[in-house]
Amino acid sequence: MKNLATGTSHAKIILIGEHGVVYGQPAIALPISTIQMQAVIHRQSDGDQTVKSRYFNGDFNTMSANLGGIQALIKTLLTRFDAPDQGFDIHITSDIPSERGMGSSAAAAVAVTRAFYDFFEQPLPHQVLLKTANIAESYTHGQPSGLDVATTSAKAPVWFIKGRENYTIPVKLPGYLVIADTGIKSQTKVAVATVRNLLMVEGETIQTRIDDLGRLTRQTRAALADGQLTALATALNGAQDDLRSLGVSHPALEQLLAVARQNGAIAAKLTGSGQGGCMIAVAPEETIANTLSQKLSAAGATATWVEPLSPTD
Ligand SMILES: Nc1ncnc2c1ncn2[C@@H]1O[C@H](COP(=O)(O)OP(=O)(O)O)[C@@H](O)[C@H]1O
Numbered sequence: 001m002k003n004l005a006t007g008t009s010h011a012k013i014i015l016i017g018e019h020g021v022v023y024g025q026p027a028i029a030l031p032i033s034t035i036q037m038q039a040v041i042h043r044q045s046d047g048d049q050t051v052k053s054r055y056f057n058g059d060f061n062t063m064s065a066n067l068g069g070i071q072a073l074i075k076t077l078l079t080r081f082d083a084p085d086q087g088f089d090i091h092i093t094s095d096i097p098s099e100r101g102m103g104s105s106a107a108a109a110v111a112v113t114r115a116f117y118d119f120f121e122q123p124l125p126h127q128v129l130l131k132t133a134n135i136a137e138s139y140t141h142g143q144p145s146g147l148d149v150a151t152t153s154a155k156a157p158v159w160f161i162k163g164r165e166n167y168t169i170p171v172k173l174p175g176y177l178v179i180a181d182t183g184i185k186s187q188t189k190v191a192v193a194t195v196r197n198l199l200m201v202e203g204e205t206i207q208t209r210i211d212d213l214g215r216l217t218r219q220t221r222a223a224l225a226d227g228q229l230t231a232l233a234t235a236l237n238g239a240q241d242d243l244r245s246l247g248v249s250h251p252a253l254e255q256l257l258a259v260a261r262q263n264g265a266i267a268a269k270l271t272g273s274g275q276g277g278c279m280i281a282v283a284p285e286e287t288i289a290n291t292l293s294q295k296l297s298a299a300g301a302t303a304t305w306v307e308p309l310s311p312t313d
């Protein structure tokens with residue numbers, strides 16, 4: 001066992017397919033490796049078990065309710081390594097805004113899992129990482145698709161279908177993504193419940209929208225493979241129409257989407273669970289992306305990021 005161990009992860013955005021993915025449709029998500037999360041463990045020889053994060057600073061056994069997922073995950077890991085009473089101090093630091101659709105809960109779970117495997121000096125196969133980190137996600141979300149854990153631990157864009165073995169896909173497209181945060185917090189489990197309730201009440205019309213998200217995601221995959229920026233834009237804009245019908249947009253998101261479209265974005269949609277959180281816009285050139293970022297900030301976005309559409313290591 002080490003005296004000092006670390007685990008890292010990063011943010012993600014869902015390019016297309018959020019919410020549909022909960023019902024078996026495909027989704028495509030991109031790692032945002034410039035926005036990082038880190039978990040650092042110091043061994044405590046006195047047996048103390050302590051946690052420090054944005055949400056909580058104190059004894060591991062009295063962690064606040066919104067860190068219940070991380071607590072359950074750490075308990076599982078200590079049991080797995082036959083060390084339930086091992087002393088540790090874990091410090092989680094994050095640049096990922098929380099409850100904004102950028103995968104903070106999954107990134108925390110991935111960083112913590114990696115840190116404990118490093119602490120106990122054990123190899124961590126990727127499939128074990130996914131399964132383990134999803135213990136925390138199940139607690140936080142109820143029934144996560146697994147997309148967020150897959151992407152916050154990935155180095156390349158992920159093609160994802162729930163319950164299947166998922167894989168990374170190449171994206172070789174010119175163009176830039178602008179990510180903008182409305183600053184409005186929204187919990188994934190609440191947005192997922194909105195869609196579930198609508199599906200129960202309205203049935204077929206909602207199922208049609210979910211199916212359409214799958215169709216548009218497949219169209220996006222073809223557009224990414226062929227370098228077709230216009231086809232990509234059509235699919236992303238169509239997905240926003242579907243997501244609005246599913247009840248997961250928000251006036252603040254709609255306002256930023258309009259600003260993006262008026263200032264040179266060829267596509268704009270919410271990303272992640274919606275009902276607040278972040279939106280993404282696609283710009284054909286970096287100069288347009290930088291202008292968009294300024295305009296979105298002026299329109300009230302609390303933070304913006306510009307990223308190339310084809311991620312680089
Ligand atoms: N820095 C952090 N340290 C520990 N846990 C975190 C941190 N940031 C986020 N989380 C966890 O993620 C939860 C938010 O997750 P969620 O509602 O899914 O939003 P997101 O879209 O950001 O993933 C928080 O309630 C907390 O449990």
Ligand SMILES: C[C@@](O)(CCOP(=O)(O)O)CC(=O)O
Pocket residue numbers: 017018019020021022100101102103104141143144145146147148188191192271272273274
């Ligand atoms: C809405 C959903 O498709 C994505 C949620 O993303 P986030 O937790 O808002 O980053 C839910 C899921 O995939 O489990």
